[in-house]
Amino acid sequence: MSTAPESQPVDANPARQNKILYLAISVLAVAGVLVSAVSLQRHYAKSASAFCDFGERFNCDIVNHSEYSTVMGIPVAAIGIAGYGFLLARATVYRSRPSTPLQLLAAALAGLAFASYLTYIEGSVLETWCILCLSSLAVIAMIAVLAGVLRVKAGPSR
Numbered sequence: 001m002s003t004a005p006e007s008q009p010v011d012a013n014p015a016r017q018n019k020i021l022y023l024a025i026s027v028l029a030v031a032g033v034l035v036s037a038v039s040l041q042r043h044y045a046k047s048a049s050a051f052c053d054f055g056e057r058f059n060c061d062i063v064n065h066s067e068y069s070t071v072m073g074i075p076v077a078a079i080g081i082a083g084y085g086f087l088l089a090r091a092t093v094y095r096s097r098p099s100t101p102l103q104l105l106a107a108a109l110a111g112l113a114f115a116s117y118l119t120y121i122e123g124s125v126l127e128t129w130c131i132l133c134l135s136s137l138a139v140i141a142m143i144a145v146l147a148g149v150l151r152v153k154a155g156p157s158r
Contacts, residue, residue, distance in 0.1 A: 018153065022091045025104065025146050029088035032139045036080030039064060039132045043075045052131050063130035068121045076118065080136060083111045087143060101147065101154040108144035115140050 042052070042064045052060035063069065069076055090104050115137040122129050 018150065021146050021150050021153075022095045025091040025143055025150075026088055028139050028143050028146070029084045029091060032084035032136060032143070033081055033088065035132055035136045035139065036077045036084060039130075039136070040075055040077035040081065042132070043069055043077050054131075056128060058129045058131060060130040060132050062128045063122055063126060063133060066126055068118065068126070079114075080111075083107065084139075087111075098154075101150040104147040105144070105151040108140060108147040111140045112137075112144045 039060070042060055045061075052058075056062075064077070071079060086107055087104060090100050090107070094100050094103075115133075118133060119137055122133060
């Protein structure tokens with residue numbers, strides 16, 4: 001019979017775990033805003049960029065100036081900035097609201113669906129990849145996973 005205390009996980013505090021998840025989502029949302037802002041700048045740029053031009057198969061300028069770079073006249077990158085801004089606000093200012101985990105998950109899944117559609121367009125229609133766009137896809141995918149974890153941890157009543 002051992003009298004040693006039972007070992008517990010390093011971080012068994014759910015509130016602290018949630019805080020870390022919200023912080024990670026916030027950092028990723030800021031990264032998404034930055035990637036989208038650079039993409040928006042490239043959308044309006046008159047000159048070609050060298051940092052994102054790796055030939056015809058990897059060229060952000062081709063993607064950012066294509067007919068698919070706007071939705072009803074609004075640049076896709078601006079939609080990205082707004083979406084990531086929404087996620088950032090939910091993960092920081094509004095994180096104490098019971099509805100926040102579900103709102104984060106819904107918004108992240110909508111963003112992931114939109115980014116996936118645009119990635120399909122890049123590969124199948126334009127046949128050119130945008131490094132900025134692929135970075136944004138990775139960011140929104142990570143946010144969706146973290147938001148899913150938050151939602152599951154919130155339980156069925158939220």
